Amino acid sequence: DAKTTQPPSMDCAEGRAANLPCNHSTISGNEYVYWYRQIHSQGPQYIIHGLKNNETNEMASLIITEDRKSSTLILPHATLRDTAVYYCIVRVSASGATNKLIFGTGTLLAVQP
Amino acid sequence: DAGITQSPRHKVTETGTPVTLRCHQTENHRYMYWYRQDPGHGLRLIHYSYGVKDTDKGEVSDGYSVSRSKTEDFLLTLESATSSQTSVYFCAISERGIGSNQPQHFGDGTRLSIL
Numbered sequence: 001d002a003k004t005t006q007p008p009s010m011d012c013a014e015g016r017a018a019n020l021p022c023n024h025s026t027i028s029g030n031e032y033v034y035w036y037r038q039i040h041s042q043g044p045q046y047i048i049h050g051l052k053n054n055e056t057n058e059m060a061s062l063i064i065t066e067d068r069k070s071s072t073l074i075l076p077h078a079t080l081r082d083t084a085v086y087y088c089i090v091r092v093s094a095s096g097a098t099n100k101l102i103f104g105t106g107t108l109l110a111v112q113p
Numbered sequence: 114d115a116g117i118t119q120s121p122r123h124k125v126t127e128t129g130t131p132v133t134l135r136c137h138q139t140e141n142h143r144y145m146y147w148y149r150q151d152p153g154h155g156l157r158l159i160h161y162s163y164g165v166k167d168t169d170k171g172e173v174s175d176g177y178s179v180s181r182s183k184t185e186d187f188l189l190t191l192e193s194a195t196s197s198q199t200s201v202y203f204c205a206i207s208e209r210g211i212g213s214n215q216p217q218h219f220g221d222g223t224r225l226s227i228l
Contacts, residue, residue, distance in 0.1 A: 042221055102158075
C-alpha cells in the first residue's frame, strides 16, 4: 500500500494561499490521491481527489506532479475556519469490494489572523 | 452534508459492559465503515460493510463486531468493553467501492469513555 508523508504542521496568514505538500513516492498507477480535513471535534470532511490531472473545486485545487510522486493541496484564500488537520491519503486498490482509506497523522494547518 | 447520524454522541460506561453504537444514513449508499480515532494514530478502520449482511474486518477489528440488517443502519458492538476501547468512533459511507474513486463521507463521531 502506498504511504504518504506530510509535514506535521504549517502556518498560513489569513487571506493568503495555503499550500500543503504531500509525498507519495510509492503510489501505483491506478491509485487516487484524496484530501480530507478534520476540524476539531468533527468528522473528517472530504475536500478533493485526483488521479494524475490537476483538479479544482469550490474548496481547493489539487496539483499532482507528472511523476505522481507528490501533490499539493492549495486553499486559495485561507480563512480562520480553514484551521484544521489536513490528511493526504492514497486510496488502497483492494481486491475486495471496498475503497478503504488509510489515514496518516496529517498536517495541522493554523491560519493566523 | 451527507445524511449520516451517529448515536449516541457521547457515552460513558464501565469495563465489561456491552456497548452498541449506531450509524444511520439517508443516502442509500451501499458501503459503510467504522473507524476509531486515537491520539498519534489517526483514523483506523475497524470494520466495513459492502451491503446488507455483508461485512468484513478492518485493521483493528479485535474486540468489535458489526451488523447490517438494512441499508441505512450499521451497528458497531463492543461485546465486553475494555479501557483500551476508549476512543472517538466515526462512521463513514460511500456510494461505491471496488474500482470506484468515490469519496467517503463521515459522521460527526461518538465519544466513548470506558472506565
